[in-house]
Amino acid sequence: MIAQSVKSDLLQAGLVPNIDKSVWEPVQLIDWLGMSWDSNMGILRVIKRRVDDTIQCIDDIVSKLPRITARRLARFVGIGIYRCQQHWLRILGELCRDRVFQNTLTRVLQASRAENTIKKYKNSLAAWEVWCRLNRVSPTSPSNLELSRYFIGMFNSDAPYSRMEAAFYAIKWKIDCLPNMVSQNPCDSKFIHLLLEGLKRILAKPVSNRKEPITPDILHALVVKFGSGDLKCTRLCSMFLLAFAAFLRYEELANLKVCDLDMCYSHIKVFIEKSKTDQLREGAWVVVGATGKSTCPVSMLQKYLVCAGINDPNSEEFLFRPVVLLKSLNKYVLRSGKLSYTRCSEILKEALEAIGLDSSKFGLHSLCAGGATAAAEIGVPDRLCKRHGRWKSDSSKDRYVKESLSNKLVVSMNLGI
Template identity: 25%
Template sequence: MRVSDLPKNLLAVDSCKFQPMSAGRGWDLYTVISQCAEASALPASGFLRARLKYQGPGVSTSLQPPNPAGVTARAAVQTEVASENQASSAGIPLGVLSVPESQQVAMETSVVPGPSGAAESGRQSAAGAGDGRSGLRFLAEASLAPSTWKAYRAAWKRWEVFLLSGPDRSSGDSNGMIDFMWGCYQEGLSRTSMTAMLAGISFMAKLQSVPDLTKSFLISKALKGWSRLHPTPKDRRKPIDPILLSRMIFTLPDITSDHFEASLFAAAFSLAFHGAMRVSELVAQSKSRTDASLLGKHVVLSDDSIQVKIRRSKTDQAGIGHWFTLSKIQDQSICPVKICKYFSSIRPHGSEVWLVHEDLSPLTKFQFHAVMCNTLNALGLNSSEFGTHSFRIGAATAAAASGASVTSIQRLGRWKSGCYKSYIRPDV
């Protein structure tokens, strides 16, 4: 393979061993690219990101590529790491970098973690150790929710794979983006998914200071046409209303393993409904990710009310937090104060997370959804017609049915716009 045969915008390399020009000096760009061209196929275990970093004029200037015209590199070098788990927590390659011929480059290996879970501490230390631009890049990554960062990273990866899939696509220009969108359309991707993917590609491009190819008149109008020809199906998830909630809580002892578990899920279901809470605001994303779950210090119980603080939400990524109060209601079978006070009396100490099992492990989103589905199935209902959002939908629907004002409904679900209307589904 010749250097001229390599994609001009991105060079994906597997396991390469580079020889430095001299101790304490940088790396010769031509040598890097030449050795990359001879690299073997990429192992499937993962990626360790290596970054091309500008070095000032005058550094390693004695080593020039034999090609008189020089080599313009747009390279992100990728080598192997130990496991797929490390790859999933690592960030994307730093991407398409244009290196002026007048400047040499130094190669600096670093793992670029995403803003989630165990990677958080490593991300913070890496941000502190790097230069100003690298540090700000880490801060920009932290501006996103972990799920959003994961989706953006996946979108950029798909764009990279497209560019590497053929020599006619390696230019990475606006025509390439148009071909990429058309391919997604032919695959049957929804307009909503395409819009989200373009948002991810746009963010990553700006993060890496490369041209954003997603903003054009043709792309904008194509998305509108896409939406008109293939409208997004209406959300048909059914609400969980007070009557159904009561039946679910009554059935929990038959679904769960013991009395404690039944009380735990009764408290979770009751709070999800009466507080119109997203499941991500209530329980842990996983056993190791509890950064947004409800804490014990944020549940304040009194004789006739319960105060709850949502510390982070989909619309509050900065973690400002929001307090709300639930009062006693006449229906004791679903009264949030009664149910939560009882669970609090049997809840074990030793964890800051409030909704925990007897062994102090946190109640997770997966467990919440699984028990919810099992309970609905036990009642003879089709659990596929419901989702964890059904508690939130049911809260808005019940509030509207009781004659609550628009302001009250918006306050209940922390909605700041007219989107609350889509949650009111009396006929579903």
């Protein structure tokens, strides 16, 4: 009766009550001031809509760290001021701690794999999750039969084995990262391993596009052709001689900075900050000696530094950078940034074609492989060769070495027949 009297007085005063938010009958459970009041159980709790709004606000802030707009920060502070009750602050703190924990846990788990591996996993997992949605399959707890359907579907659509292998390891890693997984990872089952082994045998193809190694004679021809030219030509010679002598892969060469060099009279020391063979990112120093020949990597690098005007040994700039032609001065100068893989490959192929070689037979890996092959032919001990090339095993090193015909004939020529 009192509620109806209040309602009547409001209407007579010209005020219009909010029909959706007003309750005119006695109840024991009501949502009021952002709280759920339960007089029957004696419980006071935050309503779900407020919790969802707070979680969304925290997600917005965490996703934009470390750069947060004033509007987002003001909204977050406003939530805390408006809902300043002790129980609400406790819940808010728990939500923040949980969100920070989840983000930190994700970042740490992703650090268990190389950056490029994580990128490959994300692409494979995206395709896997689309297939799971279409086929109503749980992406984190598939059965052996469901996994086999996925791989057989890829096989029937003429997908290469490399894509199937990438998908397998991505799914396995994703499930391994679940903290609450109690059953065995389905990717560890013998059935799935036999299935992949069968697919691998069916789809196996001989390696026909392995590139030839660069030889010292090729480098000598490049120096004769380009060694006495401008900055652009000197950069070309310095890059290739250093990559050959230090067994550098593209990523290692392109990421070299000026401060990574320690120049000495008889040699240079090159610091490789990160490499695909250095999973723990400990870094490695590679020593390259001065040979005194026209193809000496030390003297050519010194010449390049002079031509490029690089004087600060502590500079954080990339060592080998793109060049641009200043028409007003009619000379090449360095610009910022590093050389892309495509541009490095183009420089190598254009240079090889300029000395009359078929550039399709060579790639950027030919420089590292050429250095390793040359070292093997003159009998450099395997221990030194692996250390110089940052290889952990003989099998990794041997992939870069192309045996000469004379070495291949050693076995059959010494059998005593």
